[in-house]
Amino acid sequence: MATVTVFDVAKYILVKRGDMSAMKLQKLIYYSQAWSLVWDDVPLFDNRIEAWANGPVSPDLYSRHRGQYGVSAWDFRADATGTLSEKQIETIDAVLEAYGGKSAQWLSDQTHAELPWKKARVGLLDSDRSNSPITYESMAEYYGSL
Template sequence: MYNVFQVVNWLRVRNNADLRTDPNAEELTQMKAMKLLYYIQAASLVVTGHRMFDNDIVAWKYGPVVEAVHKRYLHQRGIVGHIDDQSLNDYKELQNDQQTADILNSIYDIYGHSSAYDLMRQTHTEAPWKNTNQSDVISDEKIKDYFKDVFVINENNK
């Protein structure tokens, strides 16, 4: 299991690369990072049977949130900022774990080019957020049960 900020650093480094190579790329925002973390956790629960990071996902007004990440980036819209050695090391560590890298890259490829607003609207249509009271933890069971039919495991890659 990884620290949630290692996963955030992976997202920041990946987005930083996009910003340098794709003129249409948008900087990763706090809201978008929250939604990507939610989908990363969901994919990890389905594919591996366990969390990628220990932090709970909480149902807030604008969708799923990891409170520690919200606190770290409070009052910041874009969160890429300067990519330091720690961020690069976190990226490399996660990339070197094949199963983790597959999950992260798949989620980023599927959802990473959607806007934060579009991802928020999408999470609002999904049962785990809809069926959890505001400010309550969205249970791993709700997440896994909903996403087991969304994230299909390729049996050839097991």
């Protein structure tokens, strides 16, 4: 069985919720990873998440949607080759229940207020470019304490 990647999660979210802005998808991906670390004690996928100016971003996912405002499941069909487990689907569904109705801007603002993004950007202005990783440890520690 193929390993689950950020593309598998993106495709699942887009099939489930429909087309959305790339920024919203990135934040839902981030929260799916964070809550998987808390609830399931394992990363949902191995792709890196970085603390960009607009909030957490998967550079691998970004490389596929660069220049697009909106994204659809179709955009990731070639890269989404893994199969999500029932537990992974439950985690993503719970994240979509909690965060799926929020706007991209709300999600971005929320991530800016939370410690994992802030810790990865210590010493930077909000507008500064950065490719600092948001670590599994900082996500699990912060979201696990909520």
